[in-house]
Amino acid sequence: MRNLKVIMAFKGTDYHGFQRQSGIKTVQQTVEEAVGSVLNEKVTIFGCSRTDKGVHANEYCFNLKTENQIRHRNFLRGINDRLPDDISLISCEDVPLDFHARYDTKAKEYIYLIHNSESKNPFTRDLALHYRRPMDIELMKKGAEHFLGTHDFLSFCSKNGEKENTVRTIYKFDIEKNDTAVKMTICGDGFLYNMIRIMVGTLLWINEGRLTPDDIPSIIEAKDRGSSGRTALAHGLYLNKVFY
Amino acid sequence: MRNLKVIMAFKGTDYHGFQRQSGIKTVQQTVEEAVGSVLNEKVTIFGCSRTDKGVHANEYCFNLKTENQIRHRNFLRGINDRLPDDISLISCEDVPLDFHARYDTKAKEYIYLIHNSESKNPFTRDLALHYRRPMDIELMKKGAEHFLGTHDFLSFCSKNGEKENTVRTIYKFDIEKNDTAVKMTICGDGFLYNMIRIMVGTLLWINEGRLTPDDIPSIIEAKDRGSSGRTALAHGLYLNKVFY
Numbered sequence: 001m002r003n004l005k006v007i008m009a010f011k012g013t014d015y016h017g018f019q020r021q022s023g024i025k026t027v028q029q030t031v032e033e034a035v036g037s038v039l040n041e042k043v044t045i046f047g048c049s050r051t052d053k054g055v056h057a058n059e060y061c062f063n064l065k066t067e068n069q070i071r072h073r074n075f076l077r078g079i080n081d082r083l084p085d086d087i088s089l090i091s092c093e094d095v096p097l098d099f100h101a102r103y104d105t106k107a108k109e110y111i112y113l114i115h116n117s118e119s120k121n122p123f124t125r126d127l128a129l130h131y132r133r134p135m136d137i138e139l140m141k142k143g144a145e146h147f148l149g150t151h152d153f154l155s156f157c158s159k160n161g162e163k164e165n166t167v168r169t170i171y172k173f174d175i176e177k178n179d180t181a182v183k184m185t186i187c188g189d190g191f192l193y194n195m196i197r198i199m200v201g202t203l204l205w206i207n208e209g210r211l212t213p214d215d216i217p218s219i220i221e222a223k224d225r226g227s228s229g230r231t232a233l234a235h236g237l238y239l240n241k242v243f244y
Numbered sequence: 245m246r247n248l249k250v251i252m253a254f255k256g257t258d259y260h261g262f263q264r265q266s267g268i269k270t271v272q273q274t275v276e277e278a279v280g281s282v283l284n285e286k287v288t289i290f291g292c293s294r295t296d297k298g299v300h301a302n303e304y305c306f307n308l309k310t311e312n313q314i315r316h317r318n319f320l321r322g323i324n325d326r327l328p329d330d331i332s333l334i335s336c337e338d339v340p341l342d343f344h345a346r347y348d349t350k351a352k353e354y355i356y357l358i359h360n361s362e363s364k365n366p367f368t369r370d371l372a373l374h375y376r377r378p379m380d381i382e383l384m385k386k387g388a389e390h391f392l393g394t395h396d397f398l399s400f401c402s403k404n405g406e407k408e409n410t411v412r413t414i415y416k417f418d419i420e421k422n423d424t425a426v427k428m429t430i431c432g433d434g435f436l437y438n439m440i441r442i443m444v445g446t447l448l449w450i451n452e453g454r455l456t457p458d459d460i461p462s463i464i465e466a467k468d469r470g471s472s473g474r475t476a477l478a479h480g481l482y483l484n485k486v487f488y
Contacts, residue, residue, distance in 0.1 A: 011366040056367070080363055088364040119324055120332040122255040123300070127367060 038078040054234035114182040129236035146216035157192035202229030255330040278326040298478035358426040373480035390460035401436035446473030
């Protein structure tokens with residue numbers, strides 16, 4: 001038996017997220033069909049994370065088990081030939097049999113992209129949030145600093161999220177602006193349902209004067225979704241990297 | 245009478261180029277309809293250049309004449325609200341009545357984007373050429389150097405191009421690679437039909453060993469389209485900037 005660890009990129013626009021759901025198009029189902037067709041067996045892939053409809057991935061990781069002795073290069077080529085243009089396998093490697101893409105995750109890095117301009121960007125329609133108002137990046141950075149460290153992020157979890165432990169550690173929350181492109185890079189040991197989109201939406205509220213950076217600690221303390229800002233749209237979000 | 249100079253970006257994927265043609269969707273027709281609807285009059289826009297089907301623009305320039313006293317901000321907003329997501333007006337200004345976006349052009353800058361990797365990039369399907377073989381950037385730069393200066397570029401003009409003067413001056417032909425993204429920036433006083441795409445295709449032939457960099461001068465001298473390389477696909481090409 002082999003355990004293959006695979007890295008792939010996908011544009012999530014036309015998928016109802018990663019996880020297989022009956023009757024609708026998901027990344028998992030699409031990839032499992034392509035893999036099954038190349039390996040000539042029924043295959044389950046184990047993804048590192050669920051993703052929302054419309055969310056993208058630069059380096060999503062999954063693993064799968066097979067007896068097939070196919071070479072890495074042929075595996076990648078064969079499957080990429082069968083995958084649609086919006087999903088692409090980047091690399092694969094053999095890993096120990098006990099490796100699991102989801103349970104062995106040490107940290108995940110996400111990127112949130114914003115096109116900040118009065119006028120639309122014809123090239124980033126599904127790839128970045130279009131935000132028209134001027135952005136005070138320094139102000140938003142001050143808000144983002146309060147997310148760093150270990151906190152109970154219940155206020156930043158959508159109500160239909162799981163009711164498990166809601167304590168998470170955020171290692172990095174960078175915001176940079178280059179002309180009209182704003183890029184937020186967020187790294188943490190794990191994220192609750194919609195957590196990044198709510199953190200981004202809360203920073204946008206700070207930009208709009210509806211909250212101040214120093215409101216963040218009390219929002220965290222409140223442990224109440226009603227105290228934080230809006231949920232930023234899914235199409236600006238990218239799972240950028242998974243660390244093991 | 246006013247003369248408005250307008251800068252716009254468009255993603256050319258779904259258009260048969262800029263120039264109006266009866267019965268098919270073009271950028272010119274789409275913009276003229278939106279402008280006409282906002283100004284409430286029939287308007288002709290004068291573009292800086294024809295473009296091929298699938299070619300994009302970061303800063304395309306056109307001008308139009310109107311008696312309407314609409315303010316710039318309202319002009320941009322009103323038309324952007326009516327334009328589809330793949331066309332966006334960026335700015336406009338009043339210019340002297342004798343300004344013409346095409347005839348007054350001093351130079352144009354184009355960009356050609358290549359995704360250079362074995363695997364597809366799900367985010368650049370219509371936005372960059374996918375080129376799988378390894379690229380020798382230094383070798384291609386040596387070839388590109390021979391394009392600089394004033395030459396008769398008949399060898400780099402598709403046969404259905406106009407039979408006018410085929411002498412052009414190239415000011416810049418830069419090639420840079422950043423991870424899998426290759427960007428060529430070409431600036432000149434003007435370009436023949438398909439000229440940039442044939443220059444790029446010829447550099448790809450150099451990369452593939454079908455030509456050497458030092459073959460370029462004799463290809464130019466030949467004044468024969470049969471001596472140069474293939475025509476690189478349209479969807480990697482962007483009109484980047486127009487100088488007046």
